Amino acid sequence: MTVDSRIRSVPTDQIAATAAEVDREARFPTESIAALRAAGLLGIGLDETYGGPGGGPTEVVAVVESVAGACASTGMIFTMHVVATQTLVAGTDGPADGVKADVLRAIAAGDHLATLAYSERGSRSHFWAQVSRAIADGDGVIVSADKSWVTSAGHADSYVIASGAPGSDDPTTTELYLIDARAPGIEVLGGFDGLGMRGNASSPVAFRGVSIAPERRIGGAATGFGLMMSATLPWFVLCSAATSVGIAGAAIAAASAHVTGARFEHLGSSLADIPGVRARIAEAKIRHMQARALLYEVAAEVASGGAGAQLGVLALKAAAAEMAIYVTDQAMRACGGAAFSRHLGLERQFRDARAASVMAPTTDVLHDLLGKALTGQDLF
Ligand SMILES: Cc1cc2nc3c(=O)[nH]c(=O)nc-3n(C[C@H](O)[C@H](O)[C@H](O)COP(=O)(O)OP(=O)(O)OC[C@H]3O[C@@H](n4cnc5c(N)ncnc54)[C@H](O)[C@@H]3O)c2cc1C
Structure with a gap:
């Protein structure tokens, strides 16, 4: 199956079918992840070296956008899966690189x-600074760390974890490790009962004296910060923005459908006949189209390593996150009291949209980093 046909095969109907229940019960969307698995999408972005279908940033964001439009929690889980995968790719020395390559092959399959x-x-x-510190243990390390939010906690098969590099006390001198979720010393501390993205199982996780073999280090000694900036950050920004764009697109579709169908019987007209209602949806659509255009432009820049990639990465997530907050607010207002009810799905999208703004790097931090980049200052 080609990458393009895989993109077209995103099982959006299956994913959307359980989105409301997943949100209401704050439960992990097991069926949606199984549907992505069955569609061969868990390996998107991995090339044939690892047995994957291929696809670069543009193809990956197209899939994330579709998934998040159907269920934002599933979009978030898929985002973290893709970002962990691409970070692992960046720190793996090809298909002969032991357990890391084995895991990439398993992801591709x-x-x-x-x-x-x-x-x-x-x-x-x-996130670029770690207060935990790995301790050297022979050729490997022992990690103890209090991770505050881990999407798919207790459901993922492996964690890509950051910790301070052994022997340093600098919080940005870090290393990344691939940890098997069944390793002794890992405890998921409770469930997730959040405002939005309620099915993403984002829980605190305690890593207590977890022993990590040397072949599980991702990248070289003390290269964590570099990998975070070169791999994790661009992929996370792209996928997070695609999630925001997907949520906003779904909200505009739901609002348009509602205002078109909702009737004032005494006037013989619909909500869509009110110019102010139409204007709200139009303004929302303009912001959505702008952010979506930026998403695909930055994806292309990242794919080609273009000159605009760095500024685009710093701008994109904040632009898309704030757009989705604005769009879902406009959609709620356009639909009035009906939007407060769960049946339109808008109140869920309104809550889900807010997560991207506070997920690291937050909108505030990105504005600061972009301002620093534009004024010639060091980012960190
Ligand atoms: C649904 C969800 C899923 C998540 N999943 C994961 C995951 O899978 N893996 C993971 O590692 N993390 C994950 N996170 C964590 C996320 O990336 C952030 O670390 C977390 O949301 C930060 O929350 P906090 O209360 O610690 O924010 P704080 O750091 O306390 O920030 C509070 C406020 O201060 C502002 N602020 C902080 N520093 C600055 C600054 N330098 N300049 C300007 N303003 C600043 C922030 O913008 C924010 O508005 C997830 C978070 C959410 C909400």
Whole structure:
């Protein structure tokens, strides 16, 4: 199956079918992940070296956008899976690189779900800084860390985890490791009962004296920060923005359908006959189209390593996150009291849209980093 046909085969109807229930019960969307697995999409972005279907940033964001439009929680889980996978690719020396290559082959085959465990209780949203510190243990390390939010906690097959590099006390001198979710010393601390993305199982996870063999280090010694900036950040920005664009697109579709069908019987007209209602939806659509255009432009820049990639990466996630907050707010207002009811799905999209803004790097931090880049200052 070609990459293009895989993109067209995103099982959006299956994923959308359980989205409301997943949100209501704050439960992991097991059926949706199984549907992505069956469609051969867990390996998208992995090339044939690992047995994957291929696809670069543009193809991957197209899939994430479709998935998130159907169920934002599933979009978030898929995002973290793709970002962990691409970070692993960046720190793996090809198909002969032992367990890391084995895991990439398992991902390509659809047999493995990965996620990212960066954020720590001590450094909060500053994911590039780690307060935990790995301890050298022979050729390997032992990691103890309090991770504050881990999407797919207790459901993923492996965690791509960050920790301070052994022997350094600098919070940005870090290493990344691939940890098997069944390794002794890992405890998922409770479920997730959040405002939005309620099915993404984003829980605190305690890693207590987890022993990590040397072949599970991703990249070279003390290369964590570099991998975060060169691999994790661009892929996370792209997929997070695609999630925001997907949510906003679904909200505009739901609002348009509602205002077209909702009738004032005494006037013989619909909500869509009110110019102010139409204007709200039009303004929302303009913002959505702008962010969507930026998404695909930055994806192309990242794919080609173009000159605009760095500024695009710093701008995109904030632009898309704030757009989705604006769009879902406009959609709620256009639909009035009906939008407060769960049946339109808009109140869910309104809640889901808010997560991207506070996910690291947050909108505030990205505005600061972009401002620094534009004024010639060091970013960190
Ligand atoms: C649904 C969800 C899923 C998540 N999944 C994962 C995951 O899979 N893996 C993972 O590692 N993490 C994950 N996170 C964590 C996320 O990336 C952030 O680390 C977390 O949301 C930060 O929350 P906090 O309360 O610690 O924010 P804080 O750091 O306390 O920030 C509070 C406020 O201060 C602002 N602020 C902080 N620093 C600055 C600054 N330097 N300049 C300007 N403003 C600043 C922030 O913008 C924010 O508005 C997830 C979060 C959510 C909400």
